[in-house]
Amino acid sequence: MTYLTTNYLCYGVSFPTLNAISYERFIALTLHLRYKAQVTKGRVIVVTALIWILNTFLTCLRFAGINRLVRAIHMTLWLLCLLISGVFQFRIVGIVRRHQNDIRQQEILKNPPYIDTCIYHRQLKLAANIAYIVGIYIFLNLPLLVATTYYQVVHRNLSSYNYYS
Secondary structure: OHHHHHHHHHHHHHHHHHHHHHHHHHHHHHOHHHHHHHOOHHHHHHHHHHHHHHHHHHHHHHHHOOHHHHHHHHHHHHHHHHHHHHHHHHHHHHHHHHHHHHHHHHHHHOOOOHHHHHHHHHHHHHHHHHHHHHHHHHHHHHHHHHHHHHHHHHOOOOOOOOOOO
């Protein structure tokens, strides 16, 4: 029971956190001049606290005897967070590619300083690294998502799903 509770609490926090990070990167690329006004330390603390409070509340509901409903809510939130994170990552890659094309066209017209090229390459590398992290994260968490979804939809245990609980 402890393993399952910890599992739901940790996974429940990690997926919205990944979603928040993807959203923050998306805002950084789309609202560059207003980024510091939009993403403040106070807002980051509020979002982090809301993620933990919501997740702790949902995990505590398991002890009220409504496990199936709580699992369904968790699964829906997890899949929704992964879907939204994936959409943000695809949008980020599109924005970075568009910026790359714009910079190349400007390089043809003018010879920009070396510093602008370095900043661009650093942003491109950062966007690619975040995309890799999201992809690896989804890949590594896919077995748990498949097993839990199977359990929720078919209402039968996989032999390895109930091993630790």
